[in-house]
Amino acid sequence: MDGVEIEERELLSDRIRNALTDAIASGSLAAGTALDEQDIADRFGASRTPVREALRQLAYNGLVEVRPRKGAVVTRMTPERIAEMFETTAEVEAMCTRLATYRMTPLERSQLMALHESSAALVEAGDYDAYDAFNLAFHEGLYRATHNGFLAEQALGIRMRLSAFRRTQLRHGPRIHRSHAEHGDILAAMAEGDGEAAARRMRAHMLNAANSLSGYIADHLGIHSL
Amino acid sequence: MDGVEIEERELLSDRIRNALTDAIASGSLAAGTALDEQDIADRFGASRTPVREALRQLAYNGLVEVRPRKGAVVTRMTPERIAEMFETTAEVEAMCTRLATYRMTPLERSQLMALHESSAALVEAGDYDAYDAFNLAFHEGLYRATHNGFLAEQALGIRMRLSAFRRTQLRHGPRIHRSHAEHGDILAAMAEGDGEAAARRMRAHMLNAANSLSGYIADHLGIHSL
């Protein structure tokens, strides 16, 4: 979240936590998967202690669920819960967009626009993974442009929790093209200094993305609930 | 009647985490305080293991900071950081207010209004602690009225992190009266179904509260940054 590495002496429990976070966010650890402590410990060549610490941290953050004496499982989201999360991201991102419009420096604005323009090639090439990475960079740039580090952290945290679901979204139909176009519309409003319009467009953008996913999510949850 | 719970289903580490959270939020553990694992363990009659788990969870959530091999301290906030957090709460609460305006049920609305009216007595009596409790209930009611559980959790989490600072705020001058009046104005806009106006008023309300605190915060941080 906040770039505080540089630590060559990284904590084992942190490494495990980060790895698990990635695995869950990337979907390689599907929702509902039971997380055996010894198993994970073996996989990392560690003992159970740092694994337990990592799991607790994730639990407190909502990525996994730990029922006392019954072990940890990757949080299985209900469709309602996911919808709530998407709505929340949409609102938070809209908020960031509004604030960023009024506060970003000319340099930040031009960087964001450059980023957007460079992504056009990815859209044409249909390079979903690269576009996904760009997408994150774009939104992160927006967070930073609010000049509110705490808000940026919150926004990023929520986005990360949803990334497991967002990941698959762009692959569906022409969503990637619409996504790119919507980014352009948002930037246009920001360039005009109309924070409210930019915010509305961002909200719509996020909800569009969520919508294009809803069908997939239903299937996804169904599959994993066997 | 209850006394010592024989059926203590709760996890020891969770009890410790909650206790520490309360202690930090209430201010009885001041920012910058070093948290010695053995010391806390002794205080709870436990070993270091559950204490460590609790500290890690708090660290990942920002309440304490653990520098590897150097122990945990209660996060020392910079004035900038606090200002950012207040701005974020203000925006988030405004968002909740807007959503709640459009979504709350008549029952929820009347409950919120009843709560508000009952608080008038506390204002007159100058019962700050009771008003503080009411204040939390009021805002929590608002969160719930968004009918978005995830958003409510996020909003509550941010509010809790700031509670250590908010706590002292009402005691300063006539703030408690203004707070009550502002609540009334917000509810009035909500009753009219004007979510945008209600949101603007809520944002102003939160920023007013933050403002009345800024002087205190500067002193507070100054003292602790020796």
Next chain:
DNA sequence: CAGCGCATTTATGAATGCAAGATATTGACA
């Protein structure tokens, strides 16, 4: 054959032990 109860097994929660790093102390030397 089905359902229930008990024993065994497994995995989690917590305690203890030990090694490495950080801090404090003390002593030597300029």
Next chain:
DNA sequence: TGTCAATATCTTGCATTCATAAATGCGCTG
């Protein structure tokens, strides 16, 4: 006397061990 360095102590990070709750399997009985 001040500064630096070596050592001693303390604290943390992780491993190991112990205890106990939950899960599993098996046999018994109706």
